[in-house]
Amino acid sequence: MNRTSLTWNVSRLYHQYADPRVKDWPLMERPVTVISLVAIYLLIVKHLGPQHMANRKPYVFTKLLMTYNVSLVILTSYTLYEIFVSVLHVDFDKGCMVVDYSNTPMAIRMAGASWFYFISKVIELLDTVFIVAKKKQSQVTFLHVYHHSTMVLVCWFVTKFMPGGMKFFPALMNCCIHILMYSYYGLAALGPHMQKYLWWKKYLTRLQIVQFILATTYLTYSFMVPCGYPRLISGFGIVYSTTFLSLFLNFYYQAYIKKAR
Template identity: 35%
Template sequence: MGVDIIELFSRPAKDPVMASSFPLMNSGWTVTVILVVYLAFVLKLGKIFMQNRNPYNIKNVMLVYNVLQVIYNVILFLYGLDMILIHPIYNIRCIEVLPLDHPFKPTERILTYLYVVNKIIDLLDTVFFVLRKSYKQITFLHVYHHVLMVSSTYWILRIYGGSGQFHVMGTLNTFVHSVMYSYYFISALSPGLKSSLWWKRYITEIQLIQFVIILAQSLIVLIFNPSCQFPIFLQYVILTQSSVMIILFGKFYINTYIKPKSKKTQ
């Protein structure tokens, strides 16, 4: 079993072009090390490092980071939307990974790779929390979500050579992140406005709607198109994880916005 795992991590990506030309895709060890270092830093080592230090003033860094994230996610969202709705190359009832000789394979290859890279960049969110000593924002949901997104998207791309049914999730996720990083930019630009931004609550609502749509699309494929060639195991992964995220984000939403409001009215 140990040998099989080592071999899995060491073998190159299924797509030979990605394995030979795209960084991180010729071995699974690099991304694994990135996630281990991330967890060690945000859960333990970062707090030790900051113990006798004042919070860092990284306002300018965060402004640049958030603007770049908005641009990055908007571009990915527009391309993702184009591929499923505007100039569809996928069948929404069953999105399969394009074959290597498909004319749009280079586009699929680049977009899915850039999406995985963006999920790795997203890890900086938590690093910034540590450097600012904003530890209350480092919740189980936050860390779990980041690690899940990096590991799942990376390994699906390595093993299957594309996103397939996960394309819907990725497209919706880039839209949500475009809105989210816009909020982060305004908050960093003018911290005094943070509490008055009424749309902060609706970011969580958009995230919940996102997972409901992903869940619904997955159920439609499983129930009405059982002949879909995208691996059935991964379809159940989408179903399970979207359900888990609805529960986790739903709990966060209730604890953050519903319960405090009900206490005020008592």
């Protein structure tokens, strides 16, 4: 198969399976937009940002960070509500939820919830930018960058091709965790005097680990029990969730067990 034929086939499959309902929504028209966004993010946080900060003092922006974190708590809470309401109106078959591609109000609302979830991941790229601006480059770990960059790409793909279905359960849990997480960040941004109130950071990490265990279990079930949801997507979800589980377990060991010893 020559390159022209391969390109044509990929393009045909793309247009065949892309959800036409989300085509004109912001950032959803073409993959090149979101791929470029992630590439710029990686360039800034790994190269341009550290170079820019090399001979500068760390930036201090308490009010900006407070506004940013509170805004994400509000956005994530709204997304959680939309996902929850959408799921309540779904008829489960064998415990499985397939994607509703119709133009009914609830199906559109479900697609909208998927888009808001994706947008929240785009905004969260600023987490790393703020870390670099504060000259805390040691916090820009592989786990951190892998999590932020790949979530944007995966959530775009899901919103573009299957905005709904089984993936809403992991998204529901993730929203709950992120509401707690950005509440923690908002309090931490107030200054060192808040540290005595932030003793629960370790338990937040434990909740993240539990989240990935439950997500992996749920996706494994959807893979093993044919119910109309693409097994290929469930299989990818299992692998993807397992990578996060492994990375977070390693982080927890390094930060709380090994360090304590």
